[in-house]
Structure formats: C-alpha cells, structure tokens
Amino acid sequence: MAEERRLMKGNEALAEAAIRAGCRFYAGYPITPQNELTEYMSLRMPEAGGTFVQAESEVAAINMVYGAAATGARVMTSSSGPGISLKQEGISYLYGAELPAFFANVVRGGPGLGNIAPAQSDYFQATRGGGHGDYRVIVFAPSTGQELVDLTRLGFEMADKYRMPAMILGDGILGQMMEPVVLPEPVTYDMKTKDAWSLADSAGRSKHMITSVRLAPGKLERHNMDLFKKCRKIEAQEVRYEAVDVEDADVVIVAYGTAARIAKSAVAMAKASGGPRLGLIRPITLWPFPKKFISEVASDGSKDFLVVEMSLGQMYEDVILSILGKAKVSLLARTGGGVPEEEEILEAARKARASKEAIEVYPSGN
Numbered sequence: 600m601a602e603e604r605r606l607m608k609g610n611e612a613l614a615e616a617a618i619r620a621g622c623r624f625y626a627g628y629p630i631t632p633q634n635e636l637t638e639y640m641s642l643r644m645p646e647a648g649g650t651f652v653q654a655e656s657e658v659a660a661i662n663m664v665y666g667a668a669a670t671g672a673r674v675m676t677s678s679s680g681p682g683i684s685l686k687q688e689g690i691s692y693l694y695g696a697e698l699p700a701f702f703a704n705v706v707r708g709g710p711g712l713g714n715i716a717p718a719q720s721d722y723f724q725a726t727r728g729g730g731h732g733d734y735r736v737i738v739f740a741p742s743t744g745q746e747l748v749d750l751t752r753l754g755f756e757m758a759d760k761y762r763m764p765a766m767i768l769g770d771g772i773l774g775q776m777m778e779p780v781v782l783p784e785p786v787t788y789d790m791k792t793k794d795a796w797s798l799a800d801s802a803g804r805s806k807h808m809i810t811s812v813r814l815a816p817g818k819l820e821r822h823n824m825d826l827f828k829k830c831r832k833i834e835a836q837e838v839r840y841e842a843v844d845v846e847d848a849d850v851v852i853v854a855y856g857t858a859a860r861i862a863k864s865a866v867a868m869a870k871a872s873g874g875p876r877l878g879l880i881r882p883i884t885l886w887p888f889p890k891k892f893i894s895e896v897a898s899d900g901s902k903d904f905l906v907v908e909m910s911l912g913q914m915y916e917d918v919i920l921s922i923l924g925k926a927k928v929s930l931l932a933r934t935g936g937g938v939p940e941e942e943e944i945l946e947a948a949r950k951a952r953a954s955k956e957a958i959e960v961y962p963s964g965n
Contacts (some may be wrong), residue, residue, distance in 0.1 A: 610635035616751035621788030623649035626663035632771035633705035661689030671797030677703040687730030695811030699758035705774040708936040716936025717771035722913035737765035744778035839883035848878030865944040890921035
C-alpha cells in the first residue's frame with residue numbers, strides 16, 4: 600500500500616498510524632475525548648489480523664497489554680487522564696520488566712473527573728513516570744494531525760529499541776480536530792526480532808522469565824542502575840524539538856502541543872505587525888526534555904523566556920531548571936480546558952519583556 604493523503608480526525612489518524620506501525624494488540628476502556636480512537640481500533644484491528652479487547656476496566660486493559668507485550672507483539676492502549684492514572688501500576692510493571700509498549704493520553708481537564716475540554720495538566724504524570732518506583736516513559740508531544748501519525752510510528756520504534764513504554768501526550772483539540780494527513784505504508788513487523796527475550800520464542804519457546812520482581816539483596820538496585828544508564832542514553836540521543844526565530848528574539852516562548860501551535864501563530868503575528876521580536880522553542884519530546892538546547896539559548900543573557908501551557912506551570916518548572924538563573928522565565932497559564940489566544944500570548948510577552956522580574960499570568964488576571 601502506497602502512502603496516501605486522507606482527511607481524518609486526530610484520534611482516528613493516531614489509530615490508523617498505530618496499525619500501520621505494526622500494532623496487533625489493543626486493549627482499552629472508553630473515556631472522552633479519546634473514544635474515537637478505541638472505536639476505530641475495534642473496527643480496523645480485526646481487519647489487520649490483530650486483536651481488539653474492550654476490557655472491563657483500565658486496570659484490566661494495561662495488564663492485558665503487559666501480557667501481550669511479553670509475547671513480542673507490538674501492543675497499545677489509550678485513555679485520558681483519569682484512565683491513565685488507573686494504568687500507572689501496569690506501566691511501572693512494563694518498565695520494570697523491560698517490555699516495549701505504546702500508549703496515548705488524549706488529555707482532558709482535571710483534576711478529578713474535571714471536564715472533557717483540552718488540557719495539558721497531565722505533564723507531571725507523563726514526564727515523571729506517574730506511578731511507583733524509579734522509572735521514566737518516553738513522551739512525545741505532537742502539535743498537528745500529521746505529527747500524531749509520525750510520532751505514533753516513532754513511538755513504537757523507540758519502545759522496541761529501548762524495551763520500555765513510550766507514549767503520545769496529546770489533548771482534546773488534537774484528538775477531535777480533522778486535518779489532512781499523509782499515512783505511511785504499513786511496516787512488515789517480524790516478532791522474531793524479540794526472540795532473545797520474549798515468551799513466544801519462534802525457535803521453540805526458550806525459557807524466558809518476564810518479571811519486575813527482584814527480591815535478592817542488591818539485585819533490584821543493579822537492575823535499576825542498568826535501566827538508569829539506558830535512560831541516560833536516551834537523554835543523550837533522543838531529544839527532539841523545533842526552534843523558530845530564537846536567534847534574534849527578545850522573548851523566547853516555550854510551548855508544546857496545541858499551545859505551541861497557537862504560540863507559533865503569535866510569533867508570526869508579532870513579526871508581521873512589527874511587534875516584539877518573538878521566538879519559539881517547541882519540545883517534541885517532553886522526556887527527554889530539550890534542557891541543553893534551552894540552556895544554550897539562554898546563555899547570552901539577552902533574552903527573556905515565556906512559558907505558555909494549558910496547565911498551572913508544570914512544564915514551567917522544567918524550563919526554570921534548564922535555564923538555572925541565566926534568564927528571566929515568565930509564565931502564561933490556562934487550566935481546566937482554557938486555551939490561550941494569540942493576542943493573549945503577545946500581551947504576556949510584552950509584559951514579560953517590560954518587567955524587571957518574572958511574571959506569572961493566570962486565568963482572569965489572578
């Protein structure tokens with residue numbers, strides 16, 4: 600099948616991209632605003648020769664994914680914030696057992712049940728692991744329908760490469776918005792590449808133990824250090840970001856996902872109107888975070904930074920840690936389904952540049 604261009608809703612584009620990336624097992628449970636993804640998988644997975652399971656709960660779904668991953672299959676689940684919270688124990692097990700898996704969080708407003716509007720308030724949950732123990736998850740942050748497609752394929756590849764969970768952190772706008780996307784040719788995925796460790800050893804089922812339990816004194820510590828070294832390698836080799844007009848900017852905006860898409864429009868508006876000189880750094884991987892690049896941009900001390908996010912300063916903390924006092928870092932925050940507008944970003948950038956101290960702009964001027 601050749602590449603094709605198709606108008607698709609984000610959730611459905613992500614699902615089709617997963618199938619074309621070789622995903623052959625999906626287990627999930629409904630929650631808005633990602634239900635179209637699950638519905639699409641229920642239709643297409645059997646057509647692709649795979650297995651779709653609507654589990655009885657999110658906890659059941661992630662444990663089914665764990666079992667399928669142990670066989671060497673490419674596997675996936677998806678949810679929104681509350682559902683991802685319920686899956687965290689299983690995600691920690693996947694990491695501890697070194698099992699590759701891919702999942703998507705189409706973020707809704709929180710905390711609690713919140714609402715079904717778009718948000719970015721699951722940033723800490725995603726980038727800090729979210730569950731128990733010392734672990735990380737590779738986190739991709741798309742800002743377009745095409746990136747939903749491209750980063751889904753990359754997510755499966757990174758999960759396999761490093762034998763760990765990888766995820767898409769999107770939001771309700773990306774999941775529901777329709778855009779034209781180019782769908783890649785399906786991959787021919789060979790499970791034999793995982794014979795060295797998987798349960799379904801094609802050469803005769805060699806005895807492989809899949810577990811995250813290590814009770815012998817010192818054994819878990821050694822295992823954790825091996826995983827830590829792998830994470831350090833990922834931080835060195837897998838950072839991805841986009842930079843727009845940062846060299847000559849007075850104010851560099853840092854934003855991801857939908858917020859970055861709006862911020863990019865604000866940068867263009869400022870240039871067209873002769874407004875403040877704005878640039879944009881858009882992290883594409885939230886973990887590993889592009890802290891080295893952000894630090895380098897801040898190093899000459901001439902630029903101010905403005906973090907724009909649809910949460911109350913979660914990524915803001917990572918930007919501050921990246922800069923470590925080399926520049927002033929301000930914040931424009933929206934929450935609970937609030938989405939920043941271009942004019943709002945421009946005004947915050949002007950205030951940030953004019954102020955001697957970092958400013959924090961919250962909804963309703965609080």
